[in-house]
Amino acid sequence: MGNIGAKDVPVLLSPEGLRLDGRRLDELRPIRIEAGALHQADGSAFVEWGQNKVMAAVYGPREVHPRHLQQNNKAVIQCKYNMAAFAVDERKRPGLDRRSQEISKVIAEAFESVVFAEEFPRTSIDVYIEVLQANAGTRCAGLVAASVALADAGIPMVDLLPAVAVGKIGGQIALDLKKEEDNFGEADLPMALVPQSGRLVLLQMEGHMTEEELGRALDLGVKGCRDIYDRMKAALRERYTMTPVAGGAA
Amino acid sequence: MSRSHRPGHRARGREGSPSHPSGDRTLVLPGDEIPSQGLKPGPGTYRVGGKVYASVLGLVSSRPPLVHVTPLSGRYIPKAADVVVGTVTDVQTTFWLLDIGAPRWAPLHMTGTPWKVDVGETDRFLRVGDAVVVRVENLDATGRIGVTMVGEGLGKLEGGTIVRVSPARVPRVVGRGGSMVETITRLTGARLAIGQNGRIWVEGSPEAIRRVSECLRLIDEQGQRSGLTQAVEAYLRSSAPEGGWETEDRAPPPPDAERGGGRSDADPRRESVEDATPPLRSEDSQD
Amino acid sequence: MSEEVIAEILTTHILDLAADGRRLDGRGPDEYRPVSTQPGFVSTADGSALVRMGQTRVLAGIKLEPGKPFPDTPNAGVLTTNAELIPLSSPTFEPGPPQPGAIEVSRVVDRAIRAAETIDLARLCVTPGEKSWVCYVDVHVLEHAGNLIDAALLAAVTALSNSIVPAKRFGVADSDYALDVLHLPIECTFVRLGDAIVVDPTFEEEHAAQGRLTVATDETGRVVAMQKGLVGAFSPDDVKSTVRRAFVHGERLRSLVKGARA
Secondary structure, eight states: OHHHHHOOOOOOBOOOOBTTTTTTOOOOOEEEEEOOSSSSSEEEEEEEEEEEEEEEEEEEEEEOOSSGGOOSSSEEEEEEEEEEEESSOOOOOOSHHHHHHHHHHHHHHHHHTBBBBGGSEEEEEEEEEEEEESOHHHHHHHHHHHHHHHHHHHBBSSSOOOOEEEEOOOOOOOOSSSSHHHHHSEEEEEEEETTTTTEEEEOOOOEEOHHHHHHHHHHHHHHHHHHHHHHHHHHHHHHOOOOOOOSSSO | OTTTTTOOOOOOOOOOOOOOOTTTOEOOTOOEEEETTTEOTTTTTEEOOOOOOOSSSEEEOOOOOOOOESSSSSSSOOOOOOEEEEEEEEEEESSEEEEEESOEEEEEGGGSSEEEEEEEOHHHHHHOOOEEEEEEEEETOOOOOEEEOTTTTOOOOSEEEEEEOGGHHHHHHHHHGGGGHHHHHHHHHOOEEEOOTTTTEEOOOOHHHHHHOOOOOOOOHHHHHSHHHHHHHHHHHHHHOOTTHHTTTTTOOOOSSEEEEEEEETTTTHHHHHHOOOOOOOOGGOO | OOSOOOOOOHHHHHHHHHEEEEEEESSTTTOOOOEEEETTOOTTSSSEEEETTEEEEEEEEEEEEEEETTTTOSSEEEEEEEEEEGGGGGGGGOSSSOOOOHHHHHHHHHHHHTTTBBGGGGEEEEETTEEEEEEEEEEEEEOOSSHHHHHHHHHHHHHHHHHOOOOOTSHHHSSEEOOOOOOOEEEEEOOOOOOOOESSSOOHHHHSOEEEEEEEEOTSOOEEEEESSSSOOOHHHHHHHHHHHHHHHHHHHHHHHHHHHH
16 A cells, blocks of 8 residues: 655645645546447446546347356356556556456446346346556446446346545545555545445455544445436436437438 | 345336337436336336336336336347347257347247258258348246247348347337338338347348438437437438439339338238337236 | 347348449448547557547557567567457457457557558667667557458557657656657558458458458558458459559548647
């Protein structure tokens, strides 16, 4: 987490309570969500979240490949999270790496908790998340993009899954860390919320927090998730809104 | 995994066809609460704690005693009696597998055709890449989609081409009482076979096929909006070749009695796919 | 949504149209789909470009890092090209090792960049035999709607044209400087549909094609690379006339790169 002995540790929190990019502790970075960004996928979404750029696509439900992964009573949800080689400052070698595999797993499990998979036995719902540009919080941005893509694909779910990471900088609990805050901060807590039930289906933590800080971090994260939830819905409504056809044929 | 949220969920495979969408049905997203006024949760919804929520992105409609959500997007979900256009994706000794754009491939058994097919002879009749019109017969709990090619208007497709629209748009391609498809065929001279799965076979002169494809693209992109029929008609009239479609574009009628496009009652294939608004079958209200 | 199995009647229809000089989307045999480039799409890369060619969408990112030169070329920098056909981009792809199609795209794009001497590899040498810049060209296909080769090279060349060598960041020099791009190779891909040879194939046209010919040209009038792909044949006269057409198309596409240069 913190870079012990690093030469240029930036001041993450000013005396006025402003962060590096001028945000307050409880403010999100700017987020733009575009539902249906790709034509060929059954569902898709492109998310720009601060300096993150993430594309997500859903194919399915469709036949399972490889076949031996098929489940008799429900769809399997296969998730692949990947970072482009140029997405980070130090080029990432293409191919599977352990970090991506772990993130793929926790995201797949989050979706398994909300998708009505029993409706499509012996099929696969394939979720692909591609990080094109990274600036901390990519698993949350990816999850949000994938959730919008699943709705765009008509997959039945309990709810959309807003996600956000809460951290600790300068001893203070802060919402939605950017890269420098993540590198030099004292904790990182990504989470995903099912707004309908108020429960969390993704939760990870790294760093150090007191019990009291953790409680406040969870509350702040849930608030952030509800804000993001509204934006996810707005993006989907924008894509599917009915308005009269203008003039004659296009 | 929390199953307590799911008991009321309804499998969408058994929902009835949506009625022709009118102007102001509410758009809902997964997790949106639906004011249910005592109606029971139908397809596309689930119930938790006495409240009904949407499970898919779509339009709410009430068909007492159910309230349901008709999806606006996603793959084709097969229903029994649907006529669909599919492509052979695999050939086995006793059956073929068809890609009908559904979550699973549909097996067509050799006994489900009008031909006399012996075991191991299946590739003499249909090969990978062949296009067919079949009817969905049954769906079982494992998601297996049984189809048949025996019946009026079903069979192997020869000539023409296939154009795709989103399955949610098929009712608009047909139109109320068949009005949209009638307009398209009348003003282009093309023949159409409309699959409920959003795959549409189009046959005619190259110009007719191109104009029909453009209409279908219009409907696919703008089908959720009102004023669509006028837009399609305006396009067809403005794009009609000089001298009108009747003299240039219309394919010469085949020598036997069956006429090419235009007459909705003459084409046996279209008869079986045309009705977009079958009444909700009574079994849908169970479970 | 593209089909996993393309109906044979659609392929036949494409060939019938081609016999009449027509195409499925109404284009002529020498018409590209609408093409646009967006340089600088990814700020974490040293150079980048997003290219749209019809519905095909390709993103190229350039990364420059200090490394060791190859033993047999001690005075030159290193250039390496990799194209990823990620499963997100098409219903026909699955995760796993690169498919032959992806490898071919990587190599055909790499060949054109190298043969055209797009970047001066000698200038990327820092200390002969010991230290040189490694230039990574990573191409990410975001949507596969046909003709990945042309879109990939266009994205790569546009990205290179907007690249900054991070010399200061890596302590190699006092300041960063623009990567010197000497030539602008453009690849034009044609497919045979019956007797017709048409440019910029869509996914369905590639499936119907009876042969594919890619020609890379540069701005000085040289042919720098060629690749015949898919199953089918071209006569020498076919090749000559296709090369002529590639020069014309190459000039048009090149103006997009020039217009986008930093």
